[in-house]
Amino acid sequence: MQRETSMANKGETVNPDDKLDLSGVLCPINFVKTKLKLEEMEVGQVLEVILDDGEPMKNVPRSVKAEGHKIIGVEKLTEETYKILIRKETE
């Protein structure tokens, strides 16, 4: 697997190709929606996902990694929500 030392939240700006607001969406529906959206996208494209803190932030990034995709950015938006950037790595 390709290694990256820099992530988007360390100054690099990435323009996402698509966005998904999953605030208020529970596990595992949030992951399923992320997966379905990624299926529509091309390898190399970046998806921005808004997730609630807590269970969603614990589970979704790990599941996305297990699917073989790459999380290239994590950013805190509010006290309750985060923005993560996912680069599609495989079909």
Add this chain to the structure above:
Amino acid sequence: MDKDNVAESSMEGLKEQLRKESKKAKLDFNELKSGGFIKQTQKDLFTVRLRCPGGKVNADQMRKAGEIADKFGRGEIHISVRQSIEVPYVSYKDFDAVAESLREIGWAVSSCGPRLRVPTACAGCTYNPNGLTDTQGICAEVDKRYFGIETRHHKFKTSFSGCPIDCFRTREMDLGFQGVLEPQLIEDECSGCELCVKGCDEGALKMDGDFPVRDWDKCIHCGDCVKVCPVDAMVSKRIGWLARIGGKHGKHPYFSYEVANFLTDDQVYVLIEKSLYWYQENAIGRERIGAAIERLGLDRYMDDVIEPLGLETIRDPKERVKYYAKGNFYGK
């Protein structure tokens, strides 16, 4: 043999009766002794317990269980709490025919009584996303090596859980093994995204400047931080087994002691052998190994078994606190 007589007759009496009956029906009593045929309430009827280490059977075995249930039972199957397929309502007169039918596909009955029981196991790392260790692989090997060994006292149960979620309740086993992972941070790779901090249920990780720092008194080695890390900065330094001794369920459950950490597979086999030997030599009557440890003191078991093996010992009770249940048993 009517119902009242069964209730009154001692274990020995029942065995003697079985011996006579099996002779009459020309059965191999040794086959009965190995266990696997469990007396039912009903006269002459037994439950046949089939050998399913780790709860894993193939389709041929599944069909065979159905065939035996149809032919010798009442078409019913029961799944035991220890993952064994059982066929109830089988007459003792059919024991030989059942054993022969099982032999056709290289299968056999399981154990009961004062023996090392068939080990149980979860799916483990082969296809469970939480799994750290190959529970099914080691379970099959332990079954092959130690199945049915006489303890001279009481039952001896082992199980394998692939991660600290511990679905296979290693805390309630005479000797249980649970998968553990030691995480390690490669600071040069870390992006400071904090996903590992979010992912840690134990609150063992906190950000200190740009990096997560770990409180080892809280880390239970589940590996969640490694699984979530998007840049492979949090990596697995090693994976092994946490050993727990002296648990049981039943009328008065015992929760076991964590006694050694990060065992290799080979160390697991040795620990089973040495612990079984210690139990054979030190237990009294029908007490379980947990009761023997309670009577003789955990230090005695540690000195006799764990220390000579040169394992990564868990000796200070404080080191066990992080593994404890949050309920009412522990921590008083």
